Amino acid sequence: MNIAPVSPQPHEYCVLLRHYASIQARCDRLITVQAAEIEQLQRECFRLRAELMIRHTRLAWMQQDLAEFKAAVPDLPKRQELLVQVRQLLHRVQDLMREKLQWQHAQQTPHEESGHVGMTAGASPLAESLLAADLVICQAGCISHDDYWREQESCRRTGRPCFLAGQEGTRHAPPVFQQEASIPHDVSSPV
8 A cells, every 4th residue: 555645735835825815914904004094194184284274364364454553553663662661650750759758758757846746757667557558559549540539639538638639738648647636736737
């Protein structure tokens, strides 16, 4: 009996074909995934281009509106400069008003020989704080906010004539400078 040896080639050929088919399927899956990713990226690119066109269009409209506005108000840069100067001058005026009020209050300090009553040079920190707070309230309400506290040259907050009105005889001192009822004072002196 003579047995012929089986050739391993058809079996190896089948294994090779199966391996080739699995590689082919994997490549097909990768190509499908990449095609989907490319399509998604193309959609995103189209969307971003549309957004960019919209932004450029809006920017062009804004530039056109700005140019029309500048043409309508030819002295706008000068006005902006003046606005900066006005703000600086406002701060300077407020500083000068503080100095003026401090000077006026210093003039109202008591003198041994005249009998005037007011704040002393060694006033308590509380009295100085009250004076500063009252000054800020007066400046904020009457100077900065269009005479908020002032009503016919008198202060709605305190009920006394406004000392910022600038008229002689209508000035009054903030509450911390008011005289105590028990201390006599000179009637002719402005308080």
